[in-house]
Amino acid sequence: MHIRKLVTRGALALSFTVGAAFAAQAQSVIHMGASGEPDSLDPHFASGTWENRVIGDMFIGLLTEAADGTAIPGAATDWTISDDGLVYTFDLRDGAVWSDGEPVTANDFVFSLQRILTPETAAQYASLLYPIANAEAVNSGDADPSELGARAINDDTLEITLAQPTPFFLELLTHYTAWPVPQHVVEEHGNAWVRPENIQVNGPYILQEWIPQTHVHLARNDMFWDNDNVAIDEVYWYPTEDRSAALRRFRAGELDANTDFASEQIDFLRSEMPDSYRIAPYLGIYYYPINSTDPALADPNVRMALNLAVNREAITDQVLRTGEIPAMSFVPPIPGYEPADAPYEDMSYEDALAEAQALMEGAGYGPDDRLSLVLRYNTSENHRRIAVAIASMWQQIYVDTELFNTDVAVHYNDLEQGDFQVARAGWIADYPDAQNFLYLLEEGINFNYGRWENEEFNQLMDEAMQTIDLEARAEIMREAEAIALNDAANIPIYYYVSKNLVAPHVIGWVDNTKDIHRTRWLSLDNS
Amino acid sequence: MLSYVVRRLLVAIPTLFIIITIAFFMMRVAPGGPFDGERALPPAVEANIAARYNLDRPLIVQYGLYLGNVLRGDFGPSLRARDFTVTELIAQGFPVSLQLGGIALLLAAVVGMTLGATAALKQNSAYDYGVMATAMSGIAIPNFVMAPLLTLVFGIYLSWLPVGGWRGVDSMILPIIALALPQVAYVARLTRGSMIETLRANFIRTARAKGLPEHVTIVRHALKGGLLPVVSYLGPAAAGLITGSVVIEQIFGIPGIGRYFVQGALNRDYPLVMATVIFYGALIIILNLVVDVLYGLLDPKVRYQ
Numbered sequence: 102m103h104i105r106k107l108v109t110r111g112a113l114a115l116s117f118t119v120g121a122a123f124a125a126q127a128q129s130v131i132h133m134g135a136s137g138e139p140d141s142l143d144p145h146f147a148s149g150t151w152e153n154r155v156i157g158d159m160f161i162g163l164l165t166e167a168a169d170g171t172a173i174p175g176a177a178t179d180w181t182i183s184d185d186g187l188v189y190t191f192d193l194r195d196g197a198v199w200s201d202g203e204p205v206t207a208n209d210f211v212f213s214l215q216r217i218l219t220p221e222t223a224a225q226y227a228s229l230l231y232p233i234a235n236a237e238a239v240n241s242g243d244a245d246p247s248e249l250g251a252r253a254i255n256d257d258t259l260e261i262t263l264a265q266p267t268p269f270f271l272e273l274l275t276h277y278t279a280w281p282v283p284q285h286v287v288e289e290h291g292n293a294w295v296r297p298e299n300i301q302v303n304g305p306y307i308l309q310e311w312i313p314q315t316h317v318h319l320a321r322n323d324m325f326w327d328n329d330n331v332a333i334d335e336v337y338w339y340p341t342e343d344r345s346a347a348l349r350r351f352r353a354g355e356l357d358a359n360t361d362f363a364s365e366q367i368d369f370l371r372s373e374m375p376d377s378y379r380i381a382p383y384l385g386i387y388y389y390p391i392n393s394t395d396p397a398l399a400d401p402n403v404r405m406a407l408n409l410a411v412n413r414e415a416i417t418d419q420v421l422r423t424g425e426i427p428a429m430s431f432v433p434p435i436p437g438y439e440p441a442d443a444p445y446e447d448m449s450y451e452d453a454l455a456e457a458q459a460l461m462e463g464a465g466y467g468p469d470d471r472l473s474l475v476l477r478y479n480t481s482e483n484h485r486r487i488a489v490a491i492a493s494m495w496q497q498i499y500v501d502t503e504l505f506n507t508d509v510a511v512h513y514n515d516l517e518q519g520d521f522q523v524a525r526a527g528w529i530a531d532y533p534d535a536q537n538f539l540y541l542l543e544e545g546i547n548f549n550y551g552r553w554e555n556e557e558f559n560q561l562m563d564e565a566m567q568t569i570d571l572e573a574r575a576e577i578m579r580e581a582e583a584i585a586l587n588d589a590a591n592i593p594i595y596y597y598v599s600k601n602l603v604a605p606h607v608i609g610w611v612d613n614t615k616d617i618h619r620t621r622w623l624s625l626d627n628s
Numbered sequence: 629m630l631s632y633v634v635r636r637l638l639v640a641i642p643t644l645f646i647i648i649t650i651a652f653f654m655m656r657v658a659p660g661g662p663f664d665g666e667r668a669l670p671p672a673v674e675a676n677i678a679a680r681y682n683l684d685r686p687l688i689v690q691y692g693l694y695l696g697n698v699l700r701g702d703f704g705p706s707l708r709a710r711d712f713t714v715t716e717l718i719a720q721g722f723p724v725s726l727q728l729g730g731i732a733l734l735l736a737a738v739v740g741m742t743l744g745a746t747a748a749l750k751q752n753s754a755y756d757y758g759v760m761a762t763a764m765s766g767i768a769i770p771n772f773v774m775a776p777l778l779t780l781v782f783g784i785y786l787s788w789l790p791v792g793g794w795r796g797v798d799s800m801i802l803p804i805i806a807l808a809l810p811q812v813a814y815v816a817r818l819t820r821g822s823m824i825e826t827l828r829a830n831f832i833r834t835a836r837a838k839g840l841p842e843h844v845t846i847v848r849h850a851l852k853g854g855l856l857p858v859v860s861y862l863g864p865a866a867a868g869l870i871t872g873s874v875v876i877e878q879i880f881g882i883p884g885i886g887r888y889f890v891q892g893a894l895n896r897d898y899p900l901v902m903a904t905v906i907f908y909g910a911l912i913i914i915l916n917l918v919v920d921v922l923y924g925l926l927d928p929k930v931r932y933q
Contacts, residue, residue, distance in 0.1 A: 346879045
């Protein structure tokens with residue numbers, strides 16, 4: 102009897118497993134490489150693009166990204182902006198609920214904004230929300246979270262007041278710092294709310310399992326308002342840090358898509374897998390800050406000479422070779438913003454080099470009186486190759502360059518301390534707006550590594566912040582950018598491109614400058 | 629024997645304490661902090677984070693706090709992986725590393741010793757040269773070349789095995805082989821060398837002169853002596869293998885603890901580095917003890933009081 106019972110049970114279990122396997126076949130499952138291991142799945146603790154990819158499948162802000170990356174209504178369906186540009190009133194989506202059926206209310210948003218800005222939360226990215234009234238004071242511990250400029254008028258209406266007009270504010274709301282977290286769950290579980298057994302989400306997918314360094318497994322959230330239009334049932338995100346290994350997994354069919362591939366693979370991809378990779382413009386700049394407090398580099402003519410002598414096409418076409426765009430401005434082209442032209446924009450390299458030599462000679466340098474510089478870069482094969490190329494370009498303008506390599510933590514620590522002459526840096530925009538690049542050159546900003554200071558530039562940037570008319574604002578920022586370029590504040594080198602491996606059977610992938618591809622827009626063609 | 633083991637374990641406590649102290653201060657002397665990256669933090673945010681992790685207290689106070697926590701078994705939160713404590717990370721990763729490293733070690737020991745011993749018996753034959761040449765290339769070809777090569781051949785061209793992940797037995801085969809190969813080679817060379825030496829020793833000649841059958845001479849006398857250097861090599865090697873290999877883990881996407889050591893240091897994730905150092909240190913101390921005990925069993929010249 103006992104034994105027979107066991108056997109029946111075993112058979113039953115077996116048939117269940119087989120049944121489950123058949124059911125699983127009908128499911129649409131996608132395997133994606135995120136290019137890094139999330140530090141956290143709590144949107145308030147995220148700080149990287151790879152976390153954005155994973156968490157962005159689970160949470161949706163007031164606005165969200167369409168397949169092409171543009172901002173579209175998310176948790177809010179419409180909104181009004183006061184004439185002075187300071188007060189935003191959002192209508193929340195009717196019937197939108199958390200995955201446990203609780204309604205998503207304006208209070209959830211107020212709670213979330215207060216939570217990320219509370220000093221004890223110690224959120225790395227909180228400063229992105231400083232445009233909200235009192236946000237900086239709250240984050241610095243100088244004001245109570247209740248004084249933050251966000252309040253629930255009723256369950257469905259949220260009002261956010263800004264410290265000053267911020268034309269990019271709606272774009273900012275697509276960012277993970279502004280995503281809602283479920284107040285009732287966070288209050289019950291504390292920081293453990295984000296574990297699979299506790300988490301509730303308002304987006305298309307909900308967390309099933311997270312095995313660190315292995316994968317994050319998400320499954321369809323049936324309570325998501327647009328669930329009917331979501332095609333893929335399950336998502337596996339892999340922390341594909343090793344890009345060569347990721348390409349092998351992609352080739353073996355274990356990954357359907359992967360963020361990023363190594364530049365040196367481009368020839369292989371072009372010849373062997375032309376349908377399986379994407380290269381698209383990306384909102385980022387690779388540049389060299391110049392330390393303006395250095396006695397030799399305080400001279401704008403020397404800085405201009407260093408700029409002129411960099412052959413940007415040679416770097417993008419011969420060193421990198423993956424479609425990067427030579428940068429002739431500090432701000433990459435952004436919808437609604439035409440970057441200012443650098444003085445060397447239309448010069449041939451020969452002319453630029455001659456001009457650079459003349460400037461250096463004017464500053465007192467020559468073949469027997471050379472300038473010695475230390476060029477710093479953080480560890481990476483491409484950073485090294487670019488530094489070597491630029492050092493040899495500078496040879497021709499009487500500059501002897503010593504290369505100095507450190508790991509990324511030391512590198513940026515020293516940059517912030519101003520302990521460098523010329524160094525490698527990069528910047529990826531948080532939101533598609535020229536201000537997000539140009540403010541790196543404002544006085545007193547700690548990203549302004551080179552300590553470049555220009556009164557007129559600062560005034561124009563202040564003026565732009567107060568200007569609500571978008572065209573006029575863009576024109577003011579363009580003027581400011583021209584000042585920085587003419588004064589050679591730093592050395593723009595190239596605009597980043599996004600690189601993705603995308604299998605031909607992945608449908609709905611639209612290249613975009615934010616490089617954001619939410620799974621809810623994708624489907625798989627398994628025919 | 630038991631009192632010897634207890635004595636050794638007691639000595640381990642001050643050893644670990646010294647390791648903790650040196651690692652703690654070395655880590656803090658390293659320039660750059662856990663939150664220095666491509667994007668500098670605004671001062672208010674940096675102050676919030678420093679306060680949260682006590683990084684704003686004087687170093688000696690932090691050291692005291694840390695020692696106290698360690699004594700209570702609390703290794704602190706990871707400064708990077710905010711959803712997990714350091715203990716959780718290691719508890720999740722170590723079984724994987726243990727599995728991967730343990731099997732690789734077993735493979736290395738069995739295959740390596742067999743190859744080495746048989747090569748020693750057929751010294752200077754074609755077989756001997758073949759084994760040693762293969763072993764030499766096994767040592768010379770680094771992991772980061774061998775692992776991608778294996779995945780290309782068996783994962784992509786032949787499609788026999790998965791090239792990444794840690795799910796099911798088939799996904800373990802390639803990483804275990806890649807991890808074991810250099811060790812197999814090294815063990816084979818060690819075994820061969822010491823076997824040849826032992827085979828020339830007087831006690832082997834005596835055994836043969838007594839008329840002992842050759843296989844008894846080899847197995848009971850020569851092999852036992854020949855394995856001594858291998859055993860002392862395998863102790864630390866075991867610690868290295870089962871605490872994970874960052875290269876193998878990265879290439880195959882395996883969730884072991886090897887990468888925590890390297891990434892923790894690069895990220896200045898102080899609690900994570902400290903915990904891995906303590907763990908690694910304790911493991912080496914224990915494995916060295918095991919080696920010494922094994923010596924006592926294998927080598928009649930060694931006696932413990």
